[in-house]
Amino acid sequence: MIQIKHVKKKFNNIEVLKDISLNIDDGEIFGIIGQSGAGKSTLLRCINGLESYDSGTILVDDQEVNIRDKKNLRNLQKRMGMIFQSFNLLERLDVYQNVALPLKFWNIKTNTKETQKKIMNLIRLVGLEDKLHAKPRELSGGQKQRVAIARALVLDPEFLLCDEATSALDPEITKEILALLQRINKELGITIIVVTHQMEVVKQICQKVAFLSDGRMLAAGSPEHLFVWPKETEIRNFLREESDKLPTSGVNIKLFFFGEGNHKPIVTQMARELGKDFNICWAKLEDFREDVYGSLVLNFDEKDLEDVCSFLDKNNVTWEVIE
Amino acid sequence: MSGILSTTGMNEVIFTAFNQTLYMVFWSTVLSVIIGFFPAIVLTLTAPDGLKPNKPVYETLSFIINVFRSFPFVILLVILIPFTRMLVGKAIGTTASIVPLTVSAIPYIARVFETALRETNHGVIEAAKSFGASNLQILLRVYVKESVPRMLNGIILLVISLIGYSAMAGTVGGGGIGDIAIRYGYQQYKTEYLITCSIILIIFVQAVQMLGNFMYKKIS
Numbered sequence: 001m002i003q004i005k006h007v008k009k010k011f012n013n014i015e016v017l018k019d020i021s022l023n024i025d026d027g028e029i030f031g032i033i034g035q036s037g038a039g040k041s042t043l044l045r046c047i048n049g050l051e052s053y054d055s056g057t058i059l060v061d062d063q064e065v066n067i068r069d070k071k072n073l074r075n076l077q078k079r080m081g082m083i084f085q086s087f088n089l090l091e092r093l094d095v096y097q098n099v100a101l102p103l104k105f106w107n108i109k110t111n112t113k114e115t116q117k118k119i120m121n122l123i124r125l126v127g128l129e130d131k132l133h134a135k136p137r138e139l140s141g142g143q144k145q146r147v148a149i150a151r152a153l154v155l156d157p158e159f160l161l162c163d164e165a166t167s168a169l170d171p172e173i174t175k176e177i178l179a180l181l182q183r184i185n186k187e188l189g190i191t192i193i194v195v196t197h198q199m200e201v202v203k204q205i206c207q208k209v210a211f212l213s214d215g216r217m218l219a220a221g222s223p224e225h226l227f228v229w230p231k232e233t234e235i236r237n238f239l240r241e242e243s244d245k246l247p248t249s250g251v252n253i254k255l256f257f258f259g260e261g262n263h264k265p266i267v268t269q270m271a272r273e274l275g276k277d278f279n280i281c282w283a284k285l286e287d288f289r290e291d292v293y294g295s296l297v298l299n300f301d302e303k304d305l306e307d308v309c310s311f312l313d314k315n316n317v318t319w320e321v322i323e
Numbered sequence: 324m325s326g327i328l329s330t331t332g333m334n335e336v337i338f339t340a341f342n343q344t345l346y347m348v349f350w351s352t353v354l355s356v357i358i359g360f361f362p363a364i365v366l367t368l369t370a371p372d373g374l375k376p377n378k379p380v381y382e383t384l385s386f387i388i389n390v391f392r393s394f395p396f397v398i399l400l401v402i403l404i405p406f407t408r409m410l411v412g413k414a415i416g417t418t419a420s421i422v423p424l425t426v427s428a429i430p431y432i433a434r435v436f437e438t439a440l441r442e443t444n445h446g447v448i449e450a451a452k453s454f455g456a457s458n459l460q461i462l463l464r465v466y467v468k469e470s471v472p473r474m475l476n477g478i479i480l481l482v483i484s485l486i487g488y489s490a491m492a493g494t495v496g497g498g499g500i501g502d503i504a505i506r507y508g509y510q511q512y513k514t515e516y517l518i519t520c521s522i523i524l525i526i527f528v529q530a531v532q533m534l535g536n537f538m539y540k541k542i543s
Contacts (some may be wrong), residue, residue: 014461048453050449050452050453074453074455074457075455077452077455078454078455079366079454080453081453081454082450082453082454084450086444086446087446088444088446088447088449088450089447089450090465090468090469091444091447091469091543092469092470092542092543094473101451101454101464102454102455102458104464105454105455105456105457108457148450151450161453173384190416
């Protein structure tokens with residue numbers, strides 16, 4: 001388990017992390033999402049000691065991440081594999097050698113049968129057994145990230161830190177990489193921490209998510225609760241939903257459908273029962289891992305508001321008026 | 324007969340000179356690469372983006388290198404005469420000329436290697452750090468390993484400019500192709516020497532560059 005307690009950090013007098021506290025449980029896929037410059041990468045880099053923090057504590061189980069305690073930090077880093085947006089493979093090493101590199105940093109012999117088998121298994125896990133001796137420049141972005149993933153796993157880490165790992169990849173490849181991460185989480189039981197600005201990453205794989213904005217953690221919880229009906233303006237702005245395309249006259253009401261509500265024909269029922277006219281202005285269905293969540297914006301005449309609200313409440317539909 | 328004899332004479336003269344050029348260029352390259360590697364490493368480590376940033380050390384070393392680089396080679400040749408005499412016992416001759424050639428090449432290669440090393444992708448260094456690599460491991464397994472092709476390119480540039488400088492080294496009795504071109508071709512109006520020497524130098528430089536490009540492709 002990783003515990004982050006009241007962590008603060010400044011870069012040249014600019015606060016980039018403002019009192020961040022969160023817990024990451026073992027076996028989770030935890031997302032840290034926010035706009036660029038929100039401090040999420042810095043937070044991730046603090047977790048494995050690539051960056052120091054000014055105050056607060058970060059604990060990995062009972063070990064404190066302390067950049068000054070070099071020996072302890074090294075041992076912690078061994079327990080945390082990391083992958084990056086720009087893959088960061090060594091250009092002059094082939095796939096096999098890149099995967100084997102971290103072992104060399106730990107003076108683990110790479111020519112023993114056992115180690116060779118381990119490296120090969122990892123390369124097979126990421127599906128690159130036919131590219132064993134290819135150099136990074138011969139690989140596509142997705143393949144490079146697969147090499148980086150195998151490399152990050154070679155020291156048998158308990159945690160895998162992903163710093164915008166899919167941001168440089170196209171949507172199709174992103175999906176493949178995310179599926180691979182999910183598999184690693186399930187099959188190897190590795191806790192995965194994903195820093196990203198891509199909603200689809202969070203939606204597809206994260207069980208829990210923290211939203212960072214301007215160095216502050218605004219909310220944390222399950223992605224469906226954080227993002228289907230966000231209360232914080234920053235999160236709404238981030239999701240860039242229901243923007244200015246909505247009608248300016250009348251009232252706009254947003255309805256939310258969590259799981260169950262999806263199956264009821266609420267909208268047509270309402271039209272028939274109340275005998276009112278309204279416009280459907282905006283609608284969206286979202287997948288969160290296996291579940292589908294929907295939201296819908298309707299536009300009414302001001303005078304109908306009361307009737308509509310009581311109808312929605314009666315039917316247990318979550319709703320809100322958009323100002 | 325006399326025509327053939329004089330041509331044979333030219334061939335011999337030029338053959339000897341070519342060997343002298345090879346000798347001077349080879350040894351000054353080897354020595355300067357070995358010696359210049361160390362300041363390059365120190366510069367890379369202490370640079371603002373290095374593993375152990377240290378402004379005073381970086382600036383001082385950088386300044387010294389600039390001072391040596393700003394000496395015109397002809398001046399260096401003369402200034403170094405006492406030093407050369409101390410080192411090889413005499414100040415004139417092919418071996419003696421290796422000293423000023425090497426001294427002028429060290430700061431050059433230090434700079435070239437520094438640039439090559441510092442061009443290493445910062446993300447790769449970061450990745451190595453994230454796996455718990457020590458600074459020494461990062462230096463050898465990442466910086467140096469990744470920079471070898473770029474350093475090789477630098478060495479090729481150095482060899483080619485040393486070929487040029489070795490002609491000047493002829494003025495302290497170093498001999499070599501350039502020396503023959505000047506003494507026979509220019510001062511004695513023997514155009515065939517001038518032309519032959521020039522052609523040999525052109526072929527030599529081309530060959531070095533081609534070999535360099537080939538090796539670069541092979542290792543990168």
